[in-house]
Amino acid sequence: MTKILGVVLAGGLSTRFGSDKAQALWRGRSLLDHALDALAPHCASLAVCGRDYPGVTVLADRPEPGQGPLGGLNAALHHAQAHGFDGVLVTGCDMPVFPAALAAALVGDGPAVLEGSHLAGWWPASLAPLLDAHLATETNRSLRCWFDKTAPRHVRVPDFAMPNINRPEDLDGMEKG
Numbered sequence: 475m476t477k478i479l480g481v482v483l484a485g486g487l488s489t490r491f492g493s494d495k496a497q498a499l500w501r502g503r504s505l506l507d508h509a510l511d512a513l514a515p516h517c518a519s520l521a522v523c524g525r526d527y528p529g530v531t532v533l534a535d536r537p538e539p540g541q542g543p544l545g546g547l548n549a550a551l552h553h554a555q556a557h558g559f560d561g562v563l564v565t566g567c568d569m570p571v572f573p574a575a576l577a578a579a580l581v582g583d584g585p586a587v588l589e590g591s592h593l594a595g596w597w598p599a600s601l602a603p604l605l606d607a608h609l610a611t612e613t614n615r616s617l618r619c620w621f622d623k624t625a626p627r628h629v630r631v632p633d634f635a636m637p638n639i640n641r642p643e644d645l646d647g648m649e650k651g
Contacts, residue, residue, distance in 0.1 A: 480517030485524015557573030
C-alpha cells in the first residue's frame, strides 16, 4: 500500500484575492481547513507548507522562503523522503475539494497533475534531489518549468472541475453553487 503525505500549499501572497485567502471562509470554515479535510481521507499524514497552522505538521519552504510553490513542494518531498512516505499528494489552500476519484487517478507511477491545474498533483518522494538541483540551477521558479523537467502525467476526472479561488467573486460563486 502506498504511504501518502498530504500537503496543502498555503504560502501565497493572495494578491488577486486582496486578503489572506487561506483564512477566507466558505461554509463557515477557512479554505485551508477545507483543503486539509479534503486530503485527509487519502493520506496517512497531513502537512501545511508556507505558514504556521496549529495541529498539523508545518514545513518551511526549502531551500528558503521566496521560492513560490516549488519551495513548498521541495520541503514536502524532503519531509516525505525522511519519514518513509512514498510520495506527496498536493493541493493549494484555494482548492477546497479533493474527491477520491482524483486521488486515485493521480497516485501511481511517476508524477501526475490534474489537467488544467498547476497545484493538484502527485509527486514521488524520490524526486526530492531532482527538485533540489532544479532550484539550485534554474532561475525560473514556475511550476511549468518544473513540469518540463519532470513530465508529469496529466489526468482528468470525468464530471469534475477543481474549484480554484483566486478572487473574492470566485468564492462568492462557490457559495452560490
